[in-house]
Amino acid sequence: MGLNVLYYLRCTLALVILSIAAIYGIIVSILCTIIGKQHLSQYLTARFYYTLMKYGMGIDVKIIGEENLSKLPYVLISNHQSELDVLMIGKTFPPGCTVTAKGALKRAPILGWFMSLSGTVFLDRTDRTKSVTTLNNSLTNIKKNKRAVCIFPEGTRSYSTELHMLPFKKGAFHLAQQGELPIVPVVVANTSSLLSHKWKTFNSGCMIVKVLKPIPTKGLKKEDITAFSEKVRSIMEKELKELGYCPANNITSLPPVVLELQKKNL
Known part of the structure; x- marks a missing residue:
């Protein structure tokens, strides 16, 4: 069977798994809301999705520094590479954590219904002021x-x-500064070895996720947010370079940069 065919088959299976998880999430969200536990909806659904992907697609997640997730409340930030980031969330999500998402997802069949029912914070990318207001409104609950x-x-x-x-x-940094909430950076090793639509890559393997120590924002001034965010980004990018690429089982093709790295390590 050709590698491209395997890529498309695995994409189809992943979409089926996501749909199953979303339907499960709708049911869980309704039940959790009825018993007054809506805040657990995304946590329970994320763990269910992680389990499906682990055994259905052969993709596991290894977390380094998981102890840094224990002390709530905080603002969790992560690099954003591909659809596999949802899998990372499924493993690192603490109970009571929610995600932000672009407003367009609210209208998506099944997935959008689940996200709406489970308390997702939807942001309008076309209106920065409106997005900031939405985040500020969630601050009290956090x-x-x-x-x-x-x-x-x-x-x-x-x-x-x-x-x-x-x-x-x-x-994220304005939200943390206004609420004096710590920032918890999460760095995911480059996942293009597992999933790259450009190179028709969809392999099994392991996502490497490193949770860094919380960074306090108490005393941070509004005018210093830009410099602070650049500092945090620099810290995270340094960790990304050290983590490198996620280990993969070569079921499909690999991006050239990953292939070259593998040759060097032989």
């Missing part, structure tokens, strides 16, 4: 109930085969 919110400060998937990150948007 602090009062010791929750967490997961934000991808790059704002979009990079799909990069290189060990770098896109420039950070400031929303």
Whole structure:
């Protein structure tokens, strides 16, 4: 069977798994809301999705520094590479954590229904002021109930085969500064060895996720947010370069940069 055929078959299976997880999430969200535990909806669904992907697609997640996730509340930020980031969330999500997502996803069949029912914070990418207001409105709940919110400060998937990150948007840092919440950076090793649509890559393997120590924001001034966000990005990008690429089983093809690296390590 050709490698491209395997790629498309695995993409189809992954989409089926995501749909099953979303349907499960709708049911769980309704039940959790009825018993007053809506804040657990995304956590339970994320763990279910992780389990399906682990045994259905052969993709596991290894977490380094998991102890840094224990002390709520905080703002969790991560690099954003591909659709596999959802799998990372499934393993690192603490109970009571919610995600932010672009507003367009709210209208997506099944997935959008689940996200709406489970308390996702939807952001309008075309209106920065509105997005900041939405984040600020979620701040009270995060602090009062010791929750967490997961934000991808790059704002979009990079799909990069290189060990770098896109420039950070400031929303997560404004939220943390206003609430004096620590930032918990999460760095995922480059996943293009596992999934790259450009190179028709969809392999099994292991996502390497490193949770860095919380970075306090108490005393941070609004005018210092830009410099602070650039500092955090620099720290995360340095960790990304050290982590490198996720180990993969070569079921399909590999991006040239990963192939070259494998040859050097032989």
